[in-house]
Amino acid sequence: MSFSNSSLKIALCQINPTLGDFNFNTTKIIEYIEMSRQNQADIIVFPELALTGYLPFDLIEYPSFRIQVERKILEIAAVVNQEYVILGAPAFFKDEDGSEKIFNCGVVLHNGKVVEYIKKALLPNYDVFHEKRYFTENDDPVPYLIGDLSIGLQVCEDMWDLPSSYDCKVTQVLDEKGANFFLNISASPFSMEKQEDRLGVIKKHVKKYGKPFIYLNVVGGQDEIVFDGRSIVVNAENDIIAEMKAFEEDFIVFKLADLYSSTVLREEKEITRYQMMIDAITLNFKDYIRKNNITNKIIIGLSGGIDSAVTAYLATLVVGKENVIGVALPSKFTASRSMTDLNQLVLNLGISLRNISIGGLYIELENLLEEHEFEKENLGIPEENVQPRLRGLILMYLANKLNGIVLSTGNKSEIAVGYSTLYGDTVGAKNLIGDIYKSELYKLVHYINRDREIIPDAIINREPTAELKPEQKDSDSLPDYTLLDDILTLFIDEQLSKHQILEKGFELKVVDKIISLVLKNEFKRAQMVQTVRLSEKSFGGGRMMPITHRFNP
């Protein structure tokens, strides 16, 4: 095989593996190899950890995990002929002293055998990344040679080797060692601005080294994470010549020569911000249901507010309106307009509604607890909390009974300040909007309603209320959502300290209150359900906070 052979063809397989489903993933990989072969591909590329799914976490520590990996690599290698397959997979090596080291690799298969392990050099270990827990770094990255063709093969983080982040400049090293082009296999989590960041880095490399860059990302939902695909090929002129689909599997074959031509092979239409948000959430939730092999009967408590309305809409996109069951759970504090509004919502969405008043139960509870200081007249937090908890109980009952799952409906602002009742409105198997601040949610609704009214205007225009006591409004206990969200973004997403937030001109009293609410609600978040990560700092695995501490940042 010769670099001068410009008719040499490369296939990129943007697949959606299921974590730990070795049979499913192997079958898929072999299908893509065969499809690539039908397209006369010489080099067939799969994303990072395509064989196992990303990230196996502690599953990788079980001996049978290694056994499965090694067995399946051989099984795949067996179907590989004279083409070269580059497959993302872990590789297990024993030291002389018997200790095992695991590398995150591009495994090269050729003529029925493993011919090389290209090891990841830079291991991300921040936010949702925990690779140093499992993998060993490779401190000597080298290009992979096929005849006189030198491929600057690198794994995901290896391309994020900019000044100040890592000592080993992988792309530069590969360039110096004679790579003809760069090929990055990734499992790169989606966030709203991520594709822009990726393109920025890739274009910087191409500009600096004057060599083409092929970027292949995985696609699919995995717990709180969305892998968005959107693989790209940038030619030596630093133009994008191929884009792959966002949020779905995709496949492309092109000639090596195309990397040095200006012909655009494939263009994807641009996705607007809020469509992207919707696509990310729906892919994540669809895969959550499919990969866990659970029911698609979705139970959502509808309050007449915007959070549950948007959640119900998003659910219909994934499971269809016939599988979404709205549940109204009115109490004596529920305004009649709430019922009117949610009836309109149900009509607009075409979902079914169950109406279960918690009034009788609440009275029974009042009577039962009266001897235990229940205050019928003076409603405090304890009396407020029993209402969402009764609702949570009924929602979980319906889920159990109808073989469905409950969706929790808290938004990022609420979750941040703990404006929710644990075991009440927080119950559920999944939360779809937990990484969207309330003020952003209004913009999302505006987008959802772009062609026709789906979320009723009455819901949008109503002042937010938990309806746990008479005349209650969120603004009784929280600052205005725009102000709240501005400060939360600085404190949570940008990790600014209080003094830095104050420097931006916010009022001390408000900032103090918000930071204190965030800090003291860590215990609630520790028991909350997984959401869908849309930002660079969502609540969940990427934000590791102690519960017990006395630091005020």
Add this chain to the structure above:
Amino acid sequence: MSFSNSSLKIALCQINPTLGDFNFNTTKIIEYIEMSRQNQADIIVFPELALTGYLPFDLIEYPSFRIQVERKILEIAAVVNQEYVILGAPAFFKDEDGSEKIFNCGVVLHNGKVVEYIKKALLPNYDVFHEKRYFTENDDPVPYLIGDLSIGLQVCEDMWDLPSSYDCKVTQVLDEKGANFFLNISASPFSMEKQEDRLGVIKKHVKKYGKPFIYLNVVGGQDEIVFDGRSIVVNAENDIIAEMKAFEEDFIVFKLADLYSSTVLREEKEITRYQMMIDAITLNFKDYIRKNNITNKIIIGLSGGIDSAVTAYLATLVVGKENVIGVALPSKFTASRSMTDLNQLVLNLGISLRNISIGGLYIELENLLEEHEFEKENLGIPEENVQPRLRGLILMYLANKLNGIVLSTGNKSEIAVGYSTLYGDTVGAKNLIGDIYKSELYKLVHYINRDREIIPDAIINREPTAELKPEQKDSDSLPDYTLLDDILTLFIDEQLSKHQILEKGFELKVVDKIISLVLKNEFKRAQMVQTVRLSEKSFGGGRMMPITHRFNP
């Protein structure tokens, strides 16, 4: 200062800092410095991260954290005269390119100034450890010199440098570079066998290098972790010459010359296994309450079973019997003997009892849900689950109302196989026995009752039951606890794969069932409350598992 000056004195300060409480910790450190000075100490040593507490997690990423650390180090340095203070603290260094690196250090203070940063070489990043997320490794450990005295100063993991774990053999390097003795400052989490492991490693080093070893550990509870103190001094002859207290602050001063003598300076009496378990749990819980500055009113749902009984007993040890409120929540499925037994328990413990029957509420719920397929006659999981959820709701109400917290009472066996109702018996701020398997719990009870019957025999001898339907017994749906716990220990604690467990002679059907239960209940554990880590693999932060996956280990 000269090594030949054998009258030189070393003070070890085994303190209990509060995470992120810079004022509290600084005051404490200065007090211990003054106490050491009154004892004519020349070298005053504090444990790993004594200034901040272990581990700050993402709090360390806030700029104000660095500011506080640097401010407080200067404040402490200001009180230091001609003595040398070795203080565990993070140190922040800027690279030429402006990027920040954080090292986990022994900071040496002398004559009002910072004179050296001894950087940790080996960063643990497994189980509950996440140091590579925050810290940079030091690949060139060197002893710290005071005149001709060469101190082999190392931080925690640096001593666990045995074959097969790390490339850098820190102790050996320090020996080769002329250390006169080793001084390890640690924040080492307790587990039942940990002290034995530590002694094993220390004695191996002393035997190999023929030099004394001083091991100083921190003490205190931090979220799920217990730091047990138990610092030790081993002389050049490889004998323990000083032991410090377990589970409390302690202080010792000794002469450098003592390291080369066989005089035993201090002995601690041995703690039995179950006393150690109790001490670890009570320290953790005491610090949870104190450091979070929360109430000491404890609410516990009492079922008449062993789990809630032991939890109530442990709570009395921490907050006193006058602050523990037992709550009986009988339903129509509650046997009369349950009430008799728990009344006896309450009497034995001297705690108060509230009796709140959920019968009426349950009937109200039956009636309400009848139109939604509630089956009064045929009790399935949905109908069973509403009972613990009603109980959870009432317990949380009482906690809110009485300004208390609920203790969750699941044991490790139950948590492992998901034999619990989410938002029901799992509610609470803390679980004290979640790292104790059921069969071990019986042994603990035997110890608790060693002098007199505290947990009534009737509770101990009763067959475990959830009492959610007539005649229900745990053994209807679970294997015998001894068998269950044996298999769980192999699968969870030892991380053996199924084929390895089968090789030990267990029945395929049983093993399959148990593994499948563990796997499919990851989603429950993800929403469960923190427990107290007693083993090397407890559920919680040290066991990172995906929810979505299809791997069967």
